Amino acid sequence: MKPQVILSMEQALTMTYATLRFVHLGWRVIKLEPTPLPGRKTKGDPNRYIGRPVAGKDRHSYFIAPNLGKEAIAINLKKEAGQKLIKQLISKLNVDVFCTNTMPIRHKQLGLDYETLSSVRKDLIWCSISAMGSKYPDVPGYDPVIQALCGYMDITGHSDGPPLQCGIPLVDLKAGDEAFTQIILALMERMQTGKGKKIDISMAQVAVSWLHTFLPMLDMGSPPSEIKRSGNQHRQFIPVNSYKTSDGYIYIAIGSDSQWIRFTQIPMFSGLDQERYSTNEGRRINKIELFGGIDAITKKFSAKKIAEVLAKAAIPHSPITPIEEVADLPFIAENALNTITPDDRTVRLPPPAQNTEYLKKIKNKLPFAPAYGEHTNSLLEEIGLSSSRITSLREQGVVA
Numbered sequence: 001m002k003p004q005v006i007l008s009m010e011q012a013l014t015m016t017y018a019t020l021r022f023v024h025l026g027w028r029v030i031k032l033e034p035t036p037l038p039g040r041k042t043k044g045d046p047n048r049y050i051g052r053p054v055a056g057k058d059r060h061s062y063f064i065a066p067n068l069g070k071e072a073i074a075i076n077l078k079k080e081a082g083q084k085l086i087k088q089l090i091s092k093l094n095v096d097v098f099c100t101n102t103m104p105i106r107h108k109q110l111g112l113d114y115e116t117l118s119s120v121r122k123d124l125i126w127c128s129i130s131a132m133g134s135k136y137p138d139v140p141g142y143d144p145v146i147q148a149l150c151g152y153m154d155i156t157g158h159s160d161g162p163p164l165q166c167g168i169p170l171v172d173l174k175a176g177d178e179a180f181t182q183i184i185l186a187l188m189e190r191m192q193t194g195k196g197k198k199i200d201i202s203m204a205q206v207a208v209s210w211l212h213t214f215l216p217m218l219d220m221g222s223p224p225s226e227i228k229r230s231g232n233q234h235r236q237f238i239p240v241n242s243y244k245t246s247d248g249y250i251y252i253a254i255g256s257d258s259q260w261i262r263f264t265q266i267p268m269f270s271g272l273d274q275e276r277y278s279t280n281e282g283r284r285i286n287k288i289e290l291f292g293g294i295d296a297i298t299k300k301f302s303a304k305k306i307a308e309v310l311a312k313a314a315i316p317h318s319p320i321t322p323i324e325e326v327a328d329l330p331f332i333a334e335n336a337l338n339t340i341t342p343d344d345r346t347v348r349l350p351p352p353a354q355n356t357e358y359l360k361k362i363k364n365k366l367p368f369a370p371a372y373g374e375h376t377n378s379l380l381e382e383i384g385l386s387s388s389r390i391t392s393l394r395e396q397g398v399v400a
Helices: 013-022 062-069 081-091 114-118 142-150 169-194 203-208 257-264 267-270 280-285 287-298 303-312 323-328 356-360 376-381 389-394
Strands: 007-009 030-034 069-076 097-100 125-129 197-202 241-245 250-253 315-320 338-342 345-349
Touching: 007 013, 007 081, 013 030, 013 062, 013 097, 013 125, 030 062, 062 345, 069 376, 081 114, 081 376, 097 169, 114 125, 114 280, 114 303, 125 169, 142 169, 142 203, 169 203, 197 203, 241 287, 250 303, 257 280, 257 356, 267 287, 280 287, 303 315, 376 389
Parallel strands: 007 030, 007 097, 030 069, 097 125, 125 197
Antiparallel strands: 241 250, 250 315, 338 345
């Protein structure tokens, strides 16, 4: 599929991450942000001002990674002239995909709705991400709120502790991945039919779509207590858990009876070779004693020593890697992306979900995230506006 042009009215993370995945393909992504509201000190995407300052006042650390390689334009869509500019951008730049994670109730008000924009380009792919989809247009949504609403917090944490959110914004990222997938599918479909498509993604539905090992079990005899918070234990496979060592923790995942046999053949764990533990069901019934027995052994040895014997027996395991050491893992370091800040500092980035020819071509180095409205002039010039016209639009508050 040839590179496409994407115009995205995006902020925060979920759609911003979705369009980053298109940057990884070498596609052109234009980030559309609003002009400043009267009296407000910050401009555009609120995430520009979250984290530590990196480049000027409007590019803080939380903003950088999801916005690499994009162009940025700032337009006042509350003005008719601003909405006209959007149509011109779509027409003159041959925009293939329009994205937004603005609340659906605002789509028509801002001239961003599918009906309006598809009238400019009939084969436009239009994609929205919102809290609960366009059927609930006035519901705002952030990742932790959706986690709370959709049961994630009820199943995350220790059984005797409070509900917790996941360590990463899973719902934001899952919804972003879904947008990426559905847009790719719609573009493939367009190649056959020549027709555009409206894609409406609900963060809440996306979140619950991942609960395959939870919701169906309630209808198959599992009481709620069996699938709720269980700390680092696996709810069904025993004894998958984290265990203390003499110098930290190690995670051990035994997912079958054959792995259990190999595990108990390791000399340091041979004392656990007992009939009551010989099946997963037996281990589940006696899990408290089993967890304690393993813990009593592992805390006598270093994580490195335990890892050595587990590796020889082909038992899945891992030390608990500190987050500051993840980028140095060999399989990550060899695929990691990077960017250079305006003051010439190198910033290491997560690898792409899948390596691409484009990233290989640019040697995994992405252009730095754009300043607020950085490409407004150049983009307006590209669609044929004169410098005097651009100045006039700026004076009228149509562009920033």
